[in-house]
Amino acid sequence: MRANYKMQRLFLPDDLSAGVSVEIGRQHAHYLANVLRMREGAELLVFNGRDGEWRAEITALGKKFVSLSLHEMTRAQTPSPDLLYCFAPLKQGRIDYMVQKAVEMGVGVLQPVVTQHTQVPKLGIDRLRANVVEAAEQCGILSVPQVHEPAKLDRLLAAWEEGRRLIYCDEDAPGNNPLPIVSELAGQKLGLLVGPEGGFSDGERKMLRALSYVAPIPLGPRILRADTAAVAALAVIQAAAGDWCDNVDGA
Ligand code: SAH
Numbered sequence: 412m413r414a415n416y417k418m419q420r421l422f423l424p425d426d427l428s429a430g431v432s433v434e435i436g437r438q439h440a441h442y443l444a445n446v447l448r449m450r451e452g453a454e455l456l457v458f459n460g461r462d463g464e465w466r467a468e469i470t471a472l473g474k475k476f477v478s479l480s481l482h483e484m485t486r487a488q489t490p491s492p493d494l495l496y497c498f499a500p501l502k503q504g505r506i507d508y509m510v511q512k513a514v515e516m517g518v519g520v521l522q523p524v525v526t527q528h529t530q531v532p533k534l535g536i537d538r539l540r541a542n543v544v545e546a547a548e549q550c551g552i553l554s555v556p557q558v559h560e561p562a563k564l565d566r567l568l569a570a571w572e573e574g575r576r577l578i579y580c581d582e583d584a585p586g587n588n589p590l591p592i593v594s595e596l597a598g599q600k601l602g603l604l605v606g607p608e609g610g611f612s613d614g615e616r617k618m619l620r621a622l623s624y625v626a627p628i629p630l631g632p633r634i635l636r637a638d639t640a641a642v643a644a645l646a647v648i649q650a651a652a653g654d655w656c657d658n659v660d661g662a
Contacts (some may be wrong), residue, residue, distance in 0.1 A: 420455065422544045427458070433479045443472070463486055466483055466484075467482065491556070497605075501638065511542050514552070519554075523561040524567055528609030530607060536560065543558055581627035587632050593648055603648060
């Protein structure tokens, strides 16, 4: 069932069940009262990634807190998506955008990957996680994708999960159309890998292409920015082998 896009959605860490009253802190209080200008009696949807989504009513509103009373469950909890999204960190603005788009496009886990040409020294994981929560609230999903600690590319590949294919966006891959390659992978556990602004090194490219579980794909005749490549690849994956694809189980 599609999410209700009219009502405001809020991610809360608390356990959620009928009749429960939840106190939320200053940060949310400011947002609901001053940004959304909500008042007592106003309703919103809350979710915590475990107990489904609930219709909640504001029963008290102060500067430092908001009290919510939960009424009924609007959507039952669904399992987290399985799609693993591996990406080389980008500069601040772009990475915020890319992380939000990955969540909207249905990834289940975000795995930052440090490659030879990665130009970002320090990755703000907390900021990425905040972007993920914001995107989850906006796009109507019920679980919040995890953001793992960064891993070096060779370490990631050395520990790669048995049975999972890795779709690797390779700007030197032959041809332009990724669809035939991705369609072949429908029904399999999938990962996606997008490189940094500076691209993969020749050594990395060679290492990736030598792995049997890696499926290099082209993304058309133009060089895309990494954040563009991410959205383009995710659209193809979801349409040909993921939860946009009507005939894949569990879609
Ligand atoms: N090497 C490029 C920059 C890389 S773009 C240059 O020389 O400017 C960043 C990443 O996006 C790449 O590592 C690749 O994963 C992906 N990408 C960009 N364009 C692509 C294309 N046409 N086909 C496949 N992947 C692409």
